[in-house]
Amino acid sequence: MPVVWMLRRVASRMLQRPACGCQAPVLPSRFLGTSPQQIPADANFHSTSFSEADQPRVLITGGLGQLGVGLASFLRKRFGKDNVILSDIRKPPEHVFLSGPFIYSDILDYKNLREIVVNNRVTWLFHYSALLSAVGEANVSLARAVNITGLHNVLDVAEEHGLRLFVPSTIGAFGPTSPRNPTPDLCIQRPRTIYGVSKVHAELMGEYYYYRHGLDFRCLRYPGIISADSQPGGGTTDYAVQIFHDAVKNGRFECNLKPSTRLPMMYIDDCLRATLEVMEAPAESLSMRTYNVNAMSFTPAELAQEILKHVPEFQITYNVDPVRQAIADSWPMNFDDSNARKDWGWKHDFDLPELVTTMLNFHGSESRVAQAN
Ligand SMILES: NC(=O)C1=CN([C@@H]2O[C@H](COP(=O)(O)OP(=O)(O)OC[C@H]3O[C@@H](n4cnc5c(N)ncnc54)[C@H](O)[C@@H]3O)[C@@H](O)[C@H]2O)C=CC1
Ligand SMILES: CC(=O)[C@H](N)C(=O)O
Structure with a gap:
C-alpha cells in the first residue's frame, strides 16, 4: 500500500473522531512510525495544521467573575490565545475584551449555547457561571435558575457534542452533618444553602452523565479562592480577599x-493549575469524577496575625454578618484532598505565609503606582 495513501486514510479517520480534541487518535502515531510533523504537505488536512487541530478549543462560561479572566489567561498561555473563548452575560472591561476572544453567552439560552459550541468547534468547556453562597441566599429563584437549569443546558450541550466538561464544586457542597475536620471526598452531603444544594446536584448529574452517556465530566471542589486582581462575586469566603486590599489602603479591616x-482556602494560581491538571489527567488515573482539592486552612484571626508581620499598624475589627456566619459554621474547616494527591499528583504551592506575601506585594505595588500617578 503506497505510504501517502495510507497516511491520507489515517488522517481522514482522525478527522472523523469525536469533537473532543483530547481523545487518542484512531491510530496512535507510533503505529505510523512517523511523527505528526513528518506527515506530507499534501495529506488531506484541509486548511488546519496538525498542531492547531490537536489543541483543545475552549469555552469558559461565566468568565467575567473572580476566576474566569485568570483561567482564560492561564489557558491561553498553554493552548494559544484564539483557542480560548471567554463568555458571560456582562460587558467585558476593555483590557479583557482586547486580550482574546470574548462572546456573549447566557447559559439559560440553550440554543445560543449550542450555536457557540458548534460555530467555534468547542471541545473543552469550563462552566464557571453561578450565583455564589451569599448572593444565592439573597436571590434563591435566580440561583436555582442559573445554578441548576443552566447546568442542565451545559450538560446537554456537552453530551451532544462530545465535550470534555469541567464544573467547579465547592466546600459549600457540604453541610453541618458532614464531618468538618477534615472533610473527605465521600461523606454525608446535606448543605443548607441553595448554592450548596445546586453544587451537590451538579456533582451528581455530572457523574450520572459520565456513567450513563460517557460524558467526560471532571469536577473539583474548590476551597475559598483568594485572588489579587479580581473581585469576589458574593461568597462567604470573600473576606479573605478584601482584607488585603483594606490592609494596604487603610491599615484596618472590618471582618464579617x-x-x-476556620475555612479551607487556596491562592488562585494553585486553583487554576489544579483545574488544568485534572482536565489533562489521563482518564484511567481518575478513580473518581469529583475531587476535593486543598491548600491551607485558617481563621480571620490567624490571617490578621500573618498580615501584622508585614503591616505592623494593621487593625482588624469584627462586625459579624449572621447569614455568612451561619453558612461558614456549616462548612468544612479542613479539607481532605488525599485522593487528588494520590490519583493525579495534586500538590499545592501556596501556604499562608506565601499567600500573604504575594497578596500584599500585589496591593502594595498597585497603591505605589496609584500614588505616583
Ligand atoms: N471564587 C471562589 O472562591 C469559588 C468559586 N467556585 C466556583 O467557581 C466558579 C467561578 O466562581 P467565581 O468566578 O468566583 O464566580 P463569580 O460570582 O465571580 O462569577 C460568576 C459569573 O457568572 C456569570 N453569570 C451569571 N448568570 C449567568 C448566566 N445566566 N449566563 C452566563 N453567565 C452568568 C456572572 O455574570 C459572573 O460573571 C463558580 O461556579 C463557583 O461556584 C467554587 C468554590 C470557590
Ligand atoms: C467557597 C465558595 O464556594 C465561595 N467562595 C463562597 O464563599 O460562596
Whole structure:
C-alpha cells in the first residue's frame, strides 16, 4: 500500500473522531512510525495544521467573575490565545475584551449555547457561571435558575457534542452533618444553602452523565479562592480577599465572620493549575469524577496575625454578618484532598505565609503606582 495513501486514510479517520480534541487518535502515531510533523504537505488536512487541530478549543462560561479572566489567561498561555473563548452575560472591561476572544453567552439560552459550541468547534468547556453562597441566599429563584437549569443546558450541550466538561464544586457542597475536620471526598452531603444544594446536584448529574452517556465530566471542589486582581462575586469566603486590599489602603479591616471561623482556602494560581491538571489527567488515573482539592486552612484571626508581620499598624475589627456566619459554621474547616494527591499528583504551592506575601506585594505595588500617578 503506497505510504501517502495510507497516511491520507489515517488522517481522514482522525478527522472523523469525536469533537473532543483530547481523545487518542484512531491510530496512535507510533503505529505510523512517523511523527505528526513528518506527515506530507499534501495529506488531506484541509486548511488546519496538525498542531492547531490537536489543541483543545475552549469555552469558559461565566468568565467575567473572580476566576474566569485568570483561567482564560492561564489557558491561553498553554493552548494559544484564539483557542480560548471567554463568555458571560456582562460587558467585558476593555483590557479583557482586547486580550482574546470574548462572546456573549447566557447559559439559560440553550440554543445560543449550542450555536457557540458548534460555530467555534468547542471541545473543552469550563462552566464557571453561578450565583455564589451569599448572593444565592439573597436571590434563591435566580440561583436555582442559573445554578441548576443552566447546568442542565451545559450538560446537554456537552453530551451532544462530545465535550470534555469541567464544573467547579465547592466546600459549600457540604453541610453541618458532614464531618468538618477534615472533610473527605465521600461523606454525608446535606448543605443548607441553595448554592450548596445546586453544587451537590451538579456533582451528581455530572457523574450520572459520565456513567450513563460517557460524558467526560471532571469536577473539583474548590476551597475559598483568594485572588489579587479580581473581585469576589458574593461568597462567604470573600473576606479573605478584601482584607488585603483594606490592609494596604487603610491599615484596618472590618471582618464579617467571627475571629475563630476556620475555612479551607487556596491562592488562585494553585486553583487554576489544579483545574488544568485534572482536565489533562489521563482518564484511567481518575478513580473518581469529583475531587476535593486543598491548600491551607485558617481563621480571620490567624490571617490578621500573618498580615501584622508585614503591616505592623494593621487593625482588624469584627462586625459579624449572621447569614455568612451561619453558612461558614456549616462548612468544612479542613479539607481532605488525599485522593487528588494520590490519583493525579495534586500538590499545592501556596501556604499562608506565601499567600500573604504575594497578596500584599500585589496591593502594595498597585497603591505605589496609584500614588505616583
Ligand atoms: N471564587 C471562589 O472562591 C469559588 C468559586 N467556585 C466556583 O467557581 C466558579 C467561578 O466562581 P467565581 O468566578 O468566583 O464566580 P463569580 O460570582 O465571580 O462569577 C460568576 C459569573 O457568572 C456569570 N453569570 C451569571 N448568570 C449567568 C448566566 N445566566 N449566563 C452566563 N453567565 C452568568 C456572572 O455574570 C459572573 O460573571 C463558580 O461556579 C463557583 O461556584 C467554587 C468554590 C470557590
Ligand atoms: C467557597 C465558595 O464556594 C465561595 N467562595 C463562597 O464563599 O460562596
